[in-house]
Amino acid sequence: MVAAGIAFVGAIPFAGARWELTPILLIPAAFFVWAWRAGTDVYPDELRVRALVGSTRVPWARISELAPDPRGQVSALLDNGNVIRLTGVTRDNLPRVLAAGGQEIGHAD
Structure with a gap:
């Protein structure tokens, strides 16, 4: 969010130079809204x-596996084979x- 704010302030001189450049302010504004809104909420069910x-609700019963990728970001493998990346969830905070x-922590054999 801080980076989006800095980018917005940095884009103001460009947008102020010509009115045709005003839409350039939408890029950091969209990034700010995404950073403010994106994430994963955890509930018991x-x-x-x-x-x-938008958002996607996934019942725990539909999740077959939670697995980190090589970069440490976690994805959920669903019972139908689809994969959903869990925004804001990393390998380090997966136990929490x-x-x-x-949910119980299961280990691969």
């Missing part, structure tokens, strides 16, 4: 993954997400 526009949802 479901996860809610929020994005810039599972605890908040009342």
